[in-house]
Amino acid sequence: xxxxxxxxxxxxxxxxxxxxxxxxxxxxxxxxxxxxxxxxxxxxxxxxxxxxxxxxxxxxxxxxxxxxxxxxxxxxxxxxxxxxxxxxxxxxxxxxxxxxxxxxxxxxxxxxxxxxxxxxxxxxxxxxxxxxxxxxxxxxxxxxxxxxxxxxxxxxxxxxxxxxxxxxxxxxxxxxxxxxxxxxxxxxxxxxxxxxxxxxxxxxxxxxxxxxxxxxx
Numbered sequence: 001x002x003x004x005x006x007x008x009x010x011x012x013x014x015x016x017x018x019x020x021x022x023x024x025x026x027x028x029x030x031x032x033x034x035x036x037x038x039x040x041x042x043x044x045x046x047x048x049x050x051x052x053x054x055x056x057x058x059x060x061x062x063x064x065x066x067x068x069x070x071x072x073x074x075x076x077x078x079x080x081x082x083x084x085x086x087x088x089x090x091x092x093x094x095x096x097x098x099x100x101x102x103x104x105x106x107x108x109x110x111x112x113x114x115x116x117x118x119x120x121x122x123x124x125x126x127x128x129x130x131x132x133x134x135x136x137x138x139x140x141x142x143x144x145x146x147x148x149x150x151x152x153x154x155x156x157x158x159x160x161x162x163x164x165x166x167x168x169x170x171x172x173x174x175x176x177x178x179x180x181x182x183x184x185x186x187x188x189x190x191x192x193x194x195x196x197x198x199x200x201x202x203x204x205x206x207x208x209x210x211x212x213x214x215x216x217x
Contacts, residue, residue, distance in 0.1 A: 023056045023059055023060070025054055025055075025056035025057075026056075026185065027056055027057065027117065027185070028056035028057065028059060028060050029183070029185035030157075030183045030185045030186055030194070031056075031057050031060045031061075031115070031155075032060055032185075033183035033184055033185055034155060034181065034183055034194060034196060035060075035064060037181070038153070038155075038179070038196050038198075040113055040153035040155060040196070040198070041061065041064035041065055041113065043112070044064075044065050044069070044112035044113050044153075045065060045068065045069050045070065045112060046069070046070045046071075046107055046109075046110070046111040046112050046113075047061050047065065047069065047070075047071045047072075047111060047112060047113045047114075047115065048071075048072050048074070048103065048107070048111045048113070048114045048115070048143070048147065049061065049071065049072065049073040049074065049115045049117070050074050050075075050094050050114065050115065050116040050117070050118050050140055050143070051074075051075055051116055051117040051118030051119065051136075052073030052074060052075045052079055052089065052115075052117070053073075053075040053076075053077040053078075053079050054079065054080070055073065055079050055080065055082055055089075057073075057115055057117060058071060058073045058079070058082055058084070058087050058089075059082060059084065061087075061113075061115070062082070062084040062085070062086065062087050067084075067085035067086055068086065069086045070086050070106075070107065071084075071086055071087045071088070072087075072088050072089070072090060072103065072106050072107070073087070073088070073089045073090070074089070074090045074092055074094055074099065074103065075089070075090075075091065075092075076091070076092070076093055077091070078091050079091075088106065090102055090103070090106070094118070094136075094139055094140075094143065095139055100143065100146075103143075103147065104147070107147070110147060110148060110149040110152070111147055111148060111149065111152065112148075112149055112152050112153070113152060113153045113154075113155065114140065114143060114144050114147070114148055114152070114153070114154050114155070115155050115156075116136070116137060116140040116154075116155070116156040116157060117157050118133075118136040118137065118139075118140065118157075119133055119136070119157070120132035120133055120136060126161070127161075127162070130159055130161040130162065130163060131163060133158065133159055134158065134159075134161075134163040134164070134167055137156050137157075137158050137167060137195075138167065138170065138207045138210065140154065140156055141154075141170065141171065141174060141206065141207060141210075142206060142207075142210050144174070144200070145174065145200075145204070145206055148200060149200075150199065150200050150202070151198070151199050151200075152198075152199075152200070153196070153197065153198050154171075154175065154195075154196075154197040154198075155194065155195075155196050155197075156171075156194065156195045156196075156197075157192055157193075157194055158192070158193060158194070158195055159191045159192055159193065160191045160192075160193055161191065164193070167195075167207075168180060168195060170205075170206075170207045171195055171197050173201070173204060173205045174197070174200060174201055174204040174205065174206070175197035175198060175199060175200060175201060175204075176198065176199040176200075176201055177197065177198040177199055178195065178196070178197045178198075179195075179196045179197075180193060180194070180195055180196075181193070181194050181196060182194065
């Protein structure tokens with residue numbers, strides 16, 4: 001059997017499972033597998049999901065924290081309502097201060113978990129797409145710096161490339177515990193990888209070029 005055949009078979013497996021189990025995307029299983037390992041939803045009641053379309057991670061999060069939780073999914077695209085209790089969606093650009101203000105007003109305080117499945121519109125030029133994606137996950141660090149509970153979790157999808165190691169170093173500057181993992185539901189040949197970080201440091205340092213005025217909280 002060729003590696004390509006096995007990979008396609010595996011991808012089809014999760015695609016079919018997503019349909020059978022009612023998830024909007026096969027990536028739902030990536031989040032399930034990450035939580036099974038790190039248990040970041042344990043005790044969580046407020047979760048922010050960045051890059052949430054089409055809503056598969058919102059479904060998983062709702063199942064994990066229950067109907068008393070408060071979950072907000074943010075994306076540039078409109079997300080079809082999930083009908084799940086406590087789940088709301090927002091069309092907005094997380095780079096925009098207006099969107100950040102909307103998030104602040106929604107939660108009225110800190111959140112327990114921040115998820116990021118954000119990715120830029122693909123140009124086809126790998127280096128450019130990689131730099132754009134890294135910029136987005138750096139923005140996720142800025143959001144976490146302000147809105148995440150001190151003992152909260154950040155779960156970020158990123159891509160291996162020239163800026164990846166630098167980004168991991170930046171995460172380590174902000175969090176006490178940082179793990180780099182690739183869940184089974186990710187295709188082996190894919191460059192995607194996940195950074196799971198827990199417990200904000202104090203003091204901590206934001207990535208170069210971002211505001212430094214909220215480092216300690």
